[in-house]
Amino acid sequence: RIAVRKHRSNLPLPPGPVRRPVLGNLFDVPTTSPWLKYLQMSDECGSDIICLKVFGTHIIVTNTLKATINLLERRSLSYSGRPHMTMLNDLMGIKWSLPMMDYSDEWKGGRKMFQHELGSDSVRKYRHVELHEAHRLLGRLLDRPESFVDHIRYLAGATIISIAYGIKVKPHDDPFIKIGEVALHVIASAADAGTYLVDVLPILKHIPDWLPGAKFKRDAVRFRKWTDALLNEPFDVVKESMARGELSDCAAASLYDNFCKDAPDPSSMERVLKSTLGSMFVGGADTTVSTLGTFFLAMVLHPEVQVRAQKEMDAVVGTGRLPNFSDQRSLPYITAILKECLRWNPGLALNFPHCSTSDDVYEGYYIPKGSIVISNLWAILHDEDVYTEPSAFNPDRFMRDTQLNPDLLDPASVAFGFGRRICPGRFMALESMWIVIACVLATFTISKAVDRDGREITPDAEYLPGFLRHSKPFPCTIRPRSKQQEDLISQLTDL
Numbered sequence: 001r002i003a004v005r006k007h008r009s010n011l012p013l014p015p016g017p018v019r020r021p022v023l024g025n026l027f028d029v030p031t032t033s034p035w036l037k038y039l040q041m042s043d044e045c046g047s048d049i050i051c052l053k054v055f056g057t058h059i060i061v062t063n064t065l066k067a068t069i070n071l072l073e074r075r076s077l078s079y080s081g082r083p084h085m086t087m088l089n090d091l092m093g094i095k096w097s098l099p100m101m102d103y104s105d106e107w108k109g110g111r112k113m114f115q116h117e118l119g120s121d122s123v124r125k126y127r128h129v130e131l132h133e134a135h136r137l138l139g140r141l142l143d144r145p146e147s148f149v150d151h152i153r154y155l156a157g158a159t160i161i162s163i164a165y166g167i168k169v170k171p172h173d174d175p176f177i178k179i180g181e182v183a184l185h186v187i188a189s190a191a192d193a194g195t196y197l198v199d200v201l202p203i204l205k206h207i208p209d210w211l212p213g214a215k216f217k218r219d220a221v222r223f224r225k226w227t228d229a230l231l232n233e234p235f236d237v238v239k240e241s242m243a244r245g246e247l248s249d250c251a252a253a254s255l256y257d258n259f260c261k262d263a264p265d266p267s268s269m270e271r272v273l274k275s276t277l278g279s280m281f282v283g284g285a286d287t288t289v290s291t292l293g294t295f296f297l298a299m300v301l302h303p304e305v306q307v308r309a310q311k312e313m314d315a316v317v318g319t320g321r322l323p324n325f326s327d328q329r330s331l332p333y334i335t336a337i338l339k340e341c342l343r344w345n346p347g348l349a350l351n352f353p354h355c356s357t358s359d360d361v362y363e364g365y366y367i368p369k370g371s372i373v374i375s376n377l378w379a380i381l382h383d384e385d386v387y388t389e390p391s392a393f394n395p396d397r398f399m400r401d402t403q404l405n406p407d408l409l410d411p412a413s414v415a416f417g418f419g420r421r422i423c424p425g426r427f428m429a430l431e432s433m434w435i436v437i438a439c440v441l442a443t444f445t446i447s448k449a450v451d452r453d454g455r456e457i458t459p460d461a462e463y464l465p466g467f468l469r470h471s472k473p474f475p476c477t478i479r480p481r482s483k484q485q486e487d488l489i490s491q492l493t494d495l
């Protein structure tokens with residue numbers, strides 16, 4: 001049943017499921033594969049924008065590119081806030097981080113610093129770090145191919161820690177990598193909508209810690225140790241290196257020189273610097289893991305794609321060296337694979353929620369101030385009017401003749417969000433993922449694992465629950481393509 005409700009503004013809210021008294025749509029908020037359920041609601045309502053109401057809060061979901069761009073980009077001034085999440089912001093104290101920060105001058109200061117280091121041009125100065133970490137990944141894949149997911153996670157952490165803080169992590173068991181992994185894990189579990197009742201009823205944050213129902217407060221104390229460590233510990237190392245005059249070639253050094261050194265109020269700029277670096281760490285340590293995991297899965301399931309990619313690689317790079325960034329233009333099919341990974345199984349199926357900061361009217365519907373606005377990225381990236389057979393993994397869709405087709409919607413313009421809150425790490429993420437995919441395809445063949453009876457194991461291509469999507473663990477075989485490729489890796493001097 002569909003409800004069209006008149007609001008006091010006299011205009012209807014966007015349509016949505018019928019509301020129950022008091023609880024509203026509490027039981028209509030989907031917990032599994034919400035992107036599919038929201039799309040279904042949208043079809044049932046005959047509207048690309050729908051509304052659910054939970055305890056007085058309006059949740060607006062945009063299911064098409066048109067509606068998303070019209071709200072989050074064309075009216076970005078009114079749609080760039082973030083909803084307040086009591087568990088993360090107040091109890092775990094991560095309101096210092098850019099993704100959680102409200103639209104404010106402090107947020108603008110952090111974005112400016114981000115842009116200064118990781119903007120489309122400036123990010124190029126960190127290519128040597130991305131290449132170095134890609135090489136280290138190859139070495140690890142040679143030694144312990146079965147742990148490929150751990151290696152990708154290590155790569156993501158090591159890359160961002162090096163770029164942000166100039167810290168070269170240890171080859172194994174690095175304490176900063178550990179901090180990143182645990183902090184990201186606790187943030188992800190606290191961010192999952194519906195995990196903590198205190199997010200729905202913020203008043204609960206005042207109940208005493210010892211009450212049986214106050215487990216969330218004890219969780220928050222435990223979690224906060226890790227998120228505080230993420231913010232403070234690498235920054236302490238930066239300060240020590242700076243005091244010794246040894247900090248260079250990283251975002252911390254460059255931002256300190258450009259924003260803090262001669263600032264009228266250096267200590268307040270240093271606070272922004274610290275939280276910006278922490279935001280790089282938070283944003284960068286787990287996101288690329290999701291898309292690179294999808295890449296390994298896709299290669300196992302689609303050997304024909306891998307064969308074609310390796311043919312392109314051999315024709316351009318040959319077999320006597322590894323690819324580097326200067327090969328990018330000559331390797332369009334490798335780029336097409338990355339685009340298809342972002343589209344086929346986007347890291348975030350639903351965009352990080354925005355919050356509207358003024359009343360608005362869109363296509364005759366009333367959108368009240370304070371609404372939570374969620375864009376259904378998965379629905380946009382699986383729109384069959386744009387991408388034929390959207391559930392198929394087919395990088396060729398991005399090719400025209402032998403080049404990239406500029407007319408097909410680039411998944412990167414969707415998967416990283418929209419408007420003023422668009423992911424500021426996207427250029428770095430794209431560069432880092434591209435070089436990893438290129439280096440892996442140049443040196444290894446990824447294929448199905450076989451069971452004890454010699455039968456191939458086909459992964460079921462399922463994903464774990466959570467707002468950041470990681471594929472369920474699957475076995476696969478990762479072997480060097482030839483002795484020559486194995487030697488190329490063993491001879492790398494920067495491992």
Ligand code: HEM
Pocket residue numbers: 098099100111118160279280281282283284285287288291347348351352353354415416417418419420421422423424425426428429
């Ligand atoms: C495949 C990799 C990645 C994906 C799919 C991704 C996706 C996203 C998305 C969808 C958002 C929300 C945008 C919005 O609200 O409209 C976001 C925000 C953000 N991302 Fe990424 N991201 C990736 C990598 C990174 C990296 C490598 C960094 C850091 C270097 C980063 C840092 C951030 C930050 C700080 C925000 C919050 C921005 C704000 O609220 O102003 N991300 N990302």
